[in-house]
Amino acid sequence: MARTKSNTTNGASKEVMLRQPAEMKYAEELEYLASIDKGTKPFSWRLSPQIVRTFVLGSTPSQKLDRQIEQKWYGDSAIAERAIVTLASDRGLLLIGDPGTGKSWLAELLAAAISGNSTYVVQGTAGTTEDQIKYSWNVAMVIAAGQSRDSLIPSPIMTAMHSGAMGRFEELTRCTSDVQDALISILSEKYISIPELKTDNVAFAQPGFNVIATANSRDRGVNELSSALKRRFNFVHMPVVTNKKQEKEIILFRTKELMNRHGFEVDVPPTLLDVLLQTFADLRETSAAASSDDQRLESALSTAEQIGVLEDAILHSRYFGATNLEAGALAKSLVGTLVRRQPEDISVMNQFWHAVVEKRSQEQKGEWEAFLEGGKQAMGLF
Missing domain, CATH: 3.40.50.300 (P-loop containing nucleotide triphosphate hydrolases)
Structure with a gap:
């Protein structure tokens, strides 16, 4: 230790x-x-x-x-x-x-x-x-x-x-x-x-x-x-946690503990947390419907990975971005965390982003628009 x-x-x-x-x-x-x-x-x-x-x-x-x-x-x-x-x-x-x-x-x-x-x-x-x-x-x-x-x-x-x-x-x-x-x-x-x-x-x-x-x-x-x-x-x-309310409680509890190590309080906008939870729910649904391993991400899409995505985004925003967590930083963190295999995961994530995230951005606007652009920028780096 x-x-x-x-x-x-x-x-x-x-x-x-x-x-x-x-x-x-x-x-x-x-x-x-x-x-x-x-x-x-x-x-x-x-x-x-x-x-x-x-x-x-x-x-x-x-x-x-x-x-x-x-x-x-x-x-x-x-x-x-x-x-x-x-x-x-x-x-x-x-x-x-x-x-x-x-x-x-x-x-x-x-x-x-x-x-x-x-x-x-x-x-x-x-x-x-x-x-x-x-x-x-x-x-x-x-x-x-x-x-x-x-x-x-x-x-x-x-x-x-x-x-x-x-x-x-x-x-x-x-x-x-x-x-x-x-x-x-x-x-x-x-x-x-x-x-x-x-x-x-x-x-x-x-x-x-x-x-x-x-x-x-x-x-x-x-x-x-x-x-x-x-x-x-x-x-x-x-069992895998599928209840969004329970999953939200777990993510906030663990993220708060992790951030306390860095000596600052966590303030996660509820709208951004909803974006994260919904994106993972959509990714799980897409993965379940895939017919082969090449059509799904290697990631388990677990609650622990959501915590990791949120922690990374908060730290990046705090040290290299704005004082508050931003949707673009959250999207970049998500893509960077979940894309492991190349080119398989890049292809899967790219299709998901254009088929699902872009649709939610058009329908719901708000944080989804910045989230959409942040993910596109992140995928452009691979």
Whole structure:
């Protein structure tokens, strides 16, 4: 995690993080919730399941809390509840869905609320090894004194086992099958064997340990999970957000958080936000009607990508344009973000711009006119 030193007004220095994990960002809120939590807590959980739900989905007037708890994850409450119940069981939790559906964010929030630490994370890639799931060795210490518990380097998953905490595994299906299967004994037996040691050669999980994994549904067929591993997970499917009101709330919430890092407030004109939402809705409709991959954008057209488009446009307007977000900058950001393949994506976007955006510009005028021209200028650069 990137860190810098920042000077305070009295001359002392303090550590500043580029991005705080959820348990640090919401530390005061978590402390308050723990102080008023009267519910039964499974194992070593810091909060009861009901209060974990409140932390993730926000408080309601019926709870009569002394302070309001803001909603942090936007989605069906049944999804959050099933995830929480799964983590209190012996089965792991697998959040599966399209890119940008909030899988990683929900996993982080759950780990923060339950364990107070969301940083026991393994990032799955084609290069992830079994050592990164279990343990490795400090070579210098092994040469000097031989293999022992002191020379063992635990993985984030093993550390979570020792702590009775939640371990996270991002993009599980990006790993090869033999690496995935290293999780089977961890999830079923709740221990890791260390055959290199003659004594003290088993690392047992403490009560409260479990695994929250995520998988991209677009990666199906890349490295399918074995049936044995599937049996050890409860699958929770994360649907793509299609409700415009809900999507608007997510975009504003996340964009505000991102802009706070830059030290300025976000003021997104409602008309421009509507233009962004409508354009993505039109792009999704066009993509669904396409008969081949060459006729649709490579982009998943997710909510996360909308957030990225808006963030880029706000920063560009702030640093190189007007003081306020402009439609032309939004269009240029959208084209620059979504066009990845050349010439396929350029062709698809160009057809969409003339068939859909130009029509909306003629019918609705206003911001759509500047949006139309901004997109044409951006496509002219490719």
